[in-house]
Amino acid sequence: MDAPDKHLHNPNMATRVPTYALYGERDQPLIPESLHVESIAQRSRLYDWEIRPHRHDLFAQLLCLRTGSGEVVFDDERRAYTAPCAIFVPALSVHGFRFSSDTDGVIVTVVAQRLQALLAAEPELEARLAQAHCLTFTPHAPAFKALDAAVRALTAEAQGHAAWRMTALTAALSMVLVHLGRALDAAGAQGAEHPPRSLLHVQRFRALVEQHYREQHPLAFYADQLGITTTQLNRVCREVLRTSALGAVHERLLLEAKRDLAYAQLSVKEIALTLGFADAAYFTRFFTRHTGLSPRRFRDLARRQLAGAAPAETPLSEESRS
Numbered sequence: 001m002d003a004p005d006k007h008l009h010n011p012n013m014a015t016r017v018p019t020y021a022l023y024g025e026r027d028q029p030l031i032p033e034s035l036h037v038e039s040i041a042q043r044s045r046l047y048d049w050e051i052r053p054h055r056h057d058l059f060a061q062l063l064c065l066r067t068g069s070g071e072v073v074f075d076d077e078r079r080a081y082t083a084p085c086a087i088f089v090p091a092l093s094v095h096g097f098r099f100s101s102d103t104d105g106v107i108v109t110v111v112a113q114r115l116q117a118l119l120a121a122e123p124e125l126e127a128r129l130a131q132a133h134c135l136t137f138t139p140h141a142p143a144f145k146a147l148d149a150a151v152r153a154l155t156a157e158a159q160g161h162a163a164w165r166m167t168a169l170t171a172a173l174s175m176v177l178v179h180l181g182r183a184l185d186a187a188g189a190q191g192a193e194h195p196p197r198s199l200l201h202v203q204r205f206r207a208l209v210e211q212h213y214r215e216q217h218p219l220a221f222y223a224d225q226l227g228i229t230t231t232q233l234n235r236v237c238r239e240v241l242r243t244s245a246l247g248a249v250h251e252r253l254l255l256e257a258k259r260d261l262a263y264a265q266l267s268v269k270e271i272a273l274t275l276g277f278a279d280a281a282y283f284t285r286f287f288t289r290h291t292g293l294s295p296r297r298f299r300d301l302a303r304r305q306l307a308g309a310a311p312a313e314t315p316l317s318e319e320s321r322s
Helices: 041-045 112-119 123-128 140-159 165-186 198-213 219-224 228-239 243-262 267-273 280-291 296-305 316-320
Strands: 034-039 051-055 061-068 070-074 075-081 085-089 095-099 104-111 133-136
Touching: 034 041, 034 140, 041 051, 041 095, 041 104, 051 123, 061 112, 061 140, 075 085, 085 165, 104 112, 104 140, 104 165, 112 123, 112 165, 112 198, 123 165, 133 165, 140 165, 198 219, 198 228, 198 243, 219 228, 219 243, 228 243, 228 280, 243 267, 243 280, 243 296, 267 280, 280 296
Parallel strands: none
Antiparallel strands: 034 104, 051 095, 061 085, 061 104, 070 075, 070 095, 085 133
């Protein structure tokens, strides 16, 4: 990892920002976590309290800052803040931070698909959280106290091993989102400028893919739903996701295939059929071409990884199936 940039703002940031699982981690595990909670200091002090502009394709993040000050970058916008403060970063949004060394706070990272599932019944809240926000509070503000209490409860569940942990995590995360939404509503949704149209198209496209990826529709199906052409769809996907629209659909299919291979007791043929493949041989070729591993080899490696995983980890599909 290179040394952190001296300045967060970079006019060429949109074409140069790296994409990480968590900041500084280019290599992702076979089965990543669905929910990750850590202190701001845990990762930031490794980089001299400065996190260079980057983005996460699959994760959204909430920072709950209790003390300290600093700067946050959303795409090309730079903003100073003083705690107490809450910062929300949706998936795909370019962001960077500079924290003071006295910062005390927590960062919650959640898979965007899980977030979408929780927000599906609350479209107004989902719309609020479709863009980045930096929300500052007055000292001892009741709204921040409520949000902080919810984040502390979520942290305790994430780091614990009590019975029915997955259900408790879902409930705790829901309360965090509700308190964040209420704080944004009370503040008039203070935040960054509205996201660019290309990002909105991609967010809607990924929501459609989430609903229909098993049906293996042609790209024209998604383009028609969005009211754009397939050429435009590919353009915005390459601009935002750095891949084609078909590549994004394939990534979603691969993610579900990995989950099923790791956690489900289905045969490779059964997994192929549930994902819309005509036969197991075609699925095997598809999976091997994109991962470099056969489905059976991946299953073996993934289950070895899970067998040796720390108890506090929250695997993707375990969380998403709760």
